[in-house]
Amino acid sequence: MIMHKSEEILEGLYINIFEKKKKSVTPSYLGITGDNAEVKELLKKGLVVLQGENLKLTKDGEVEARDVVRRHRLAERLLTDVFDMKGAGVHRSACEFEHILHRGIDEQICRLLGHPTTCPHGTNIPEGKCCKEKGIKDTRVISPLSLLRPGEKGKISYIQAGDQAKLQTIMAMGVLPGMEVGLLSNFPSYLFKLGNSQFAVDETIARQVFVRITK
Amino acid sequence: MGEIKKIIIAGNPNVGKSVIFNALTGSYATVSNYPGTTVEVFRGKTKAGGEDFEVVDTPGMYSFVPVTEEERVSRNIILAEKPVLVIHVIDTKNIERMLPFTIQLIEARLPVILVLNIMDEADRLGLKLNIKLLEEQLGIPVVSSIGTMGKGITAIREKITGYAALEASTLKIVYDPAIEKFINDSGLDRLRALLVLQDDTEIINTLKKEKKTVFKELEPKIEKLREKYAQPLSYLIALARQQSATGIVEEAKEKKEKPAGNFTEKLSRLTMNTFSGYILLAAVLYFGLYLFVGKFGAGFLVDLMEKKVFGEWLIPPAAKFIENIFPWKAVQDIFINDYGIVTLGMRYAFAIILPIVGTFFFVFAIIEDTGYLPRLAMLIDRAFKKIGLSGRAVIPLVLGLGCGTMATMVTRTLSTKRERLIATLLLALAIPCSAQLGVIMAILSGLPVILFIWLAVINAVFITAGILSAKILPGEAPSFFMEVPPLRLPKLSNLFMKTYTRMEWYLKEVMPVFLAVSLLMWFADYSGLLKLAIRLSFYPLSVLGLPLSTATVFIMGFFRRDYGAAGLYDMSRIGLLTHNQMLVSVVVMTLFLPCIAQLIMMIKERKLGTAMALTGVVTVIAFGTGFILNLALNIFKIVL
Numbered sequence: 001m002i003m004h005k006s007e008e009i010l011e012g013l014y015i016n017i018f019e020k021k022k023k024s025v026t027p028s029y030l031g032i033t034g035d036n037a038e039v040k041e042l043l044k045k046g047l048v049v050l051q052g053e054n055l056k057l058t059k060d061g062e063v064e065a066r067d068v069v070r071r072h073r074l075a076e077r078l079l080t081d082v083f084d085m086k087g088a089g090v091h092r093s094a095c096e097f098e099h100i101l102h103r104g105i106d107e108q109i110c111r112l113l114g115h116p117t118t119c120p121h122g123t124n125i126p127e128g129k130c131c132k133e134k135g136i137k138d139t140r141v142i143s144p145l146s147l148l149r150p151g152e153k154g155k156i157s158y159i160q161a162g163d164q165a166k167l168q169t170i171m172a173m174g175v176l177p178g179m180e181v182g183l184l185s186n187f188p189s190y191l192f193k194l195g196n197s198q199f200a201v202d203e204t205i206a207r208q209v210f211v212r213i214t215k
Numbered sequence: 216m217g218e219i220k221k222i223i224i225a226g227n228p229n230v231g232k233s234v235i236f237n238a239l240t241g242s243y244a245t246v247s248n249y250p251g252t253t254v255e256v257f258r259g260k261t262k263a264g265g266e267d268f269e270v271v272d273t274p275g276m277y278s279f280v281p282v283t284e285e286e287r288v289s290r291n292i293i294l295a296e297k298p299v300l301v302i303h304v305i306d307t308k309n310i311e312r313m314l315p316f317t318i319q320l321i322e323a324r325l326p327v328i329l330v331l332n333i334m335d336e337a338d339r340l341g342l343k344l345n346i347k348l349l350e351e352q353l354g355i356p357v358v359s360s361i362g363t364m365g366k367g368i369t370a371i372r373e374k375i376t377g378y379a380a381l382e383a384s385t386l387k388i389v390y391d392p393a394i395e396k397f398i399n400d401s402g403l404d405r406l407r408a409l410l411v412l413q414d415d416t417e418i419i420n421t422l423k424k425e426k427k428t429v430f431k432e433l434e435p436k437i438e439k440l441r442e443k444y445a446q447p448l449s450y451l452i453a454l455a456r457q458q459s460a461t462g463i464v465e466e467a468k469e470k471k472e473k474p475a476g477n478f479t480e481k482l483s484r485l486t487m488n489t490f491s492g493y494i495l496l497a498a499v500l501y502f503g504l505y506l507f508v509g510k511f512g513a514g515f516l517v518d519l520m521e522k523k524v525f526g527e528w529l530i531p532p533a534a535k536f537i538e539n540i541f542p543w544k545a546v547q548d549i550f551i552n553d554y555g556i557v558t559l560g561m562r563y564a565f566a567i568i569l570p571i572v573g574t575f576f577f578v579f580a581i582i583e584d585t586g587y588l589p590r591l592a593m594l595i596d597r598a599f600k601k602i603g604l605s606g607r608a609v610i611p612l613v614l615g616l617g618c619g620t621m622a623t624m625v626t627r628t629l630s631t632k633r634e635r636l637i638a639t640l641l642l643a644l645a646i647p648c649s650a651q652l653g654v655i656m657a658i659l660s661g662l663p664v665i666l667f668i669w670l671a672v673i674n675a676v677f678i679t680a681g682i683l684s685a686k687i688l689p690g691e692a693p694s695f696f697m698e699v700p701p702l703r704l705p706k707l708s709n710l711f712m713k714t715y716t717r718m719e720w721y722l723k724e725v726m727p728v729f730l731a732v733s734l735l736m737w738f739a740d741y742s743g744l745l746k747l748a749i750r751l752s753f754y755p756l757s758v759l760g761l762p763l764s765t766a767t768v769f770i771m772g773f774f775r776r777d778y779g780a781a782g783l784y785d786m787s788r789i790g791l792l793t794h795n796q797m798l799v800s801v802v803v804m805t806l807f808l809p810c811i812a813q814l815i816m817m818i819k820e821r822k823l824g825t826a827m828a829l830t831g832v833v834t835v836i837a838f839g840t841g842f843i844l845n846l847a848l849n850i851f852k853i854v855l
Contacts, residue, residue: 172277
């Protein structure tokens with residue numbers, strides 16, 4: 001078990017190295033000093049190494065860090081989609097939440113949320129083991145349209161921001177958060193009811209519309 | 216006298232804009248039951264209160280930020296033409312979903328009236344709206360109508376009469392404070408400021424050109440605003456509009472609708488189930504295409520027109536008449552004999568092509584008006600993805616079986632350039648138009664083996680060309696989304712009107728070409744050019760194993776494929792071709808260059824260079840396939 005502060009360092013390293021593609025990340029860049037207690041702990045556990053000024057993640061450290069990032073972003077999803085929180089509070093609470101969601105629980109949450117692939121800000125959520133075997137043991141509260149079973153209904157919770165043009169189109173058709181939808185069939189295309197109309201979409205689009213299941 | 220006052224009809228696809236346009240102007244814009252019937256702008260005239268107006272029917276659009284080509288056209292017309300009135304037509308049962316567009320029109324400071332159309336379907340669902348309350352909330356006149364029954368048209372006309380007294384709506388959607396601040400500080404009007412925030416490339420580009428400094432100042436502000444929110448701005452803006460629309464509708468609803476679980480709904484689901492859907496498709500093809508168009512149109516009607524009407528009633532007296540007034544053979548030949556206007560041009564156009572095209576358009580009209588096309592699109596989407604198309608492309612491709620020229624224009628409804636290009640290629644290459652199809656069926660009737668091989672070859676070319684172009688052409692795979700309208704019972708009057716209009720369009724399109732080709736052939740025949748052309752085509756034809764006598768047919772086919780096919784029909788009937796030759800020539804003729812009209816449409820829609828490149832590809836594939844086919848027949852010593 002590592003400390004909260006250490007987890008945040010790992011998180012910071014992961015985001016800067018793998019997502020922002022920074023060449024070098026120094027402790028001062030993350031707002032800490034090199035001889036800080038948490039850094040020492042991480043060095044001791046073999047999760048990070050110091051190369052000159054730069055902090056680097058080891059193989060083990062990368063796995064650990066990816067997991068922290070995943071938990072943080074799942075927490076954000078949970079707070080916005082299920083607890084309906086808005087604004088800046090989400091990030092702060094998610095920071096605390098991520099430490100509670102330890103392995104096993106994060107998979108449960110991921111299932112609950114229908115295996116989301118992006119956080120509310122649109123950055124990717126690293127994939128978990130459960131995402132690969134999705135749909136099998138899920139007790140779902142929120143699910144993408146593509147994983148809804150025919151006959152199930154719900155309210156659109158959010159639309160994953162992917163391609164702007166595509167987003168524009170489905171929004172213009174009235175596919176917007178708060179609207180009620182019901183899936184009618186899922187093969188060969190996804191057919192759903194929205195208001196008094198029916199729409200057919202392909203899997204790519206169906207995967208981007210997340211629904212809070214009501215029935 | 217100023218310019219004529221303009222009224223623009225706008226709204227979502229498939230809400231009945233064209234029906235209302237037709238009722239107001241007395242003209243006919245095609246009406247069907249699928250989104251995207253209207254791809255061109257139609258203009259007509261109407262009178263209201265003693266004043267003349269120009270009425271503009273626009274292709275449907277979902278929002279003010281255009282995604283497809285025809286949406287762009289509609290949006291620009293609304294913004295550029297300064298209408299005295301915009302008639303926003305909606306499908307009443309979906310008012311909640313369509314009202315955000317009304318709000319956008321109001322935001323654009325346009326004088327709007329809202330028409331609640333298709334009221335009958337809303338009634339059937341039990342939905343009742345308080346129109347007075349809607350008028351108050353929106354601050355614009357609201358009229359209810361059932362366009363197909365002519366109800367509500369008088370009321371619309373009354374509102375048109377009172378256009379001058381129309382006051383600007385005071386309805387204002389208040390967005391998030393930061394967005395509002397941006398709009399107020401931007402120095403742009405509310406509409407343009409919002410469009411810029413919604414990433415409208417066209418508006419941004421004009422801004423970049425015309426108000427460079429303004430845009431330079433705005434850019435960082437937009438970026439900051441974007442960073443402030445977790446969601447894209449267009450999403451927030453749309454959400455705010457939707458919330459306001461939902462609020463207005465909730466208040467105006469006197470009776471809520473009940474879900475319909477009736478017979479039509481069950482039937483509708485059957486059309487979209489994989490198994491029953493394909494059975495239905497087979498039935499449509501068999502009864503509609505094979506029996507009605509093939510047997511009745513291409514068989515019975517063509518026979519009647521050709522043998523009776525032309526062969527016995529028209530040509531002999533015409534021949535006598537011509538021979539009496541013109542004693543010179545050369546002049547006689549302009550009208551009759553081998554390449555005469557009457558014997559060749561008119562006979563091909565009226566006796567062979569028209570019955571086939573007419574019956575096809577009739578069947579197609581039924582398919583369109585029931586709402587079957589979007590269902591077919593959803594059924595076929597998965598398969599179409601393999602050839603780089605989305606299910607939506609099924610509409611131009613099926614229409615291409617009627618007329619490739621019309622279909623090439625309809626490719627506008629596809630959302631990416633890549634998809635439009637692939638569809639255009641397939642239309643030019645492997646989709647025979649009804650005229651060709653009918654004539655080919657007539658040639659091959661009674662030869663089921665050849666018919667089968669022909670079908671297999673064309674399908675193979677279609678699939679291979681599709682898969683290859685999907686692989687070669689850069690760009691993203693298309694995505695598929697489509698509104699599936701309810702199944703509706705076609706109105707007989709609309710079926711006939713539509714078939715008639717399309718036949719008229721077709722004749723206007725082909726008659727000049729047919730007559731010109733007749734004349735050209737006559738001239739070529741007398742000047743010796745024809746002999747030269749025939750001699751030149753000796754080599755390419757012999758490679759295909761075809762007799763020299765088919766040369767004229769291919770030369771005619773260059774102008775119109777159906778014309779060439781009709782020529783083949785003539786030859787096969789007098790037994791000039793062996794079965795092998797028949798197969799090869801029919802395959803080449805099917806794949807060969809589209810007619811001149813389609814080529815012109817390709818140039819118009821895809822630009823000259825692309826159209827020429829496509830033409831080159833098509834020619835190579837057509838003759839290449841013919842060559843390989845002939846080679847295979849020879850090597851395996853197959854005599855059909």
